[in-house]
Amino acid sequence: MNRTNGRKELADEELQRITEDFxxxxxxxxxxxxxxxxxxxxxxxEGYLALIKLAPRCRKKEYMALFLKKRxxxxxxxxxxxxxxxxxxxxxxxxxxxxxxEWTQGLTTxxxxxxxxxxxxxxxxxxxxxxxxxxxxxAEKLGISQxxxxxxxxxxRKNAKTLVD
Numbered sequence: 001m002n003r004t005n006g007r008k009e010l011a012d013e014e015l016q017r018i019t020e021d022f023x024x025x026x027x028x029x030x031x032x033x034x035x036x037x038x039x040x041x042x043x044x045x046e047g048y049l050a051l052i053k054l055a056p057r058c059r060k061k062e063y064m065a066l067f068l069k070k071r072x073x074x075x076x077x078x079x080x081x082x083x084x085x086x087x088x089x090x091x092x093x094x095x096x097x098x099x100x101x102e103w104t105q106g107l108t109t110x111x112x113x114x115x116x117x118x119x120x121x122x123x124x125x126x127x128x129x130x131x132x133x134x135x136x137x138x139a140e141k142l143g144i145s146q147x148x149x150x151x152x153x154x155x156x157r158k159n160a161k162t163l164v165d
Contacts (some may be wrong), residue, residue, distance in 0.1 A: 010056050023066055026051060029073055033080035042083055043076055050075035052068050081132070117128060122156060125149065 010018070030043035050072055058067040058075040118126065121142070128138045135153070 003051060015052065019051060025072060029076045033076055036079040038083040043080055046079035047076050064119055122152060
């Protein structure tokens with residue numbers, strides 16, 4: 001192990017050995033989190049990147065397996081969420097402007113009435129929220145400020161509350 005700028009760096013041979021040893025773990029985690037936009041091979045690559053970043057952080061080599069087993073799943077799960085959000089936004093929101101799709105399953109009649117009363121911009125915002133996008137990401141996509149997104153969400157909640165009460 002080499003040290004540069006106070007950080008440990010693994011030798012190329014050691015890094016190669018670690019990636020070979022933990023390939024089954026990376027592949028099984030990628031299989032677990034694949035689907036709906038998060039492709040298996042993309043998750044495998046994300047897993048290898050996380051492995052390369054995590055391995056130098058393990059202080060004792062004898063605990064490497066436990067260290068990676070505890071930390072690698074969260075890294076791959078987060079990558080899967082990120083990839084799914086990107087896929088969902090591109091596939092469902094931009095191509096499908098009507099009220100339908102997987103995200104609307106289980107909505108009450110009252111909720112349907114609220115959705116049908118929304119303008120197109122507010123409806124798109126609601127769809128993005130339903131897919132789990134952050135206000136910052138919605139603002140980027142819609143080309144408005146995050147404060148504007150927050151304000152629109154607040155107004156929609158206030159209107160929904162008055163209609164329900």
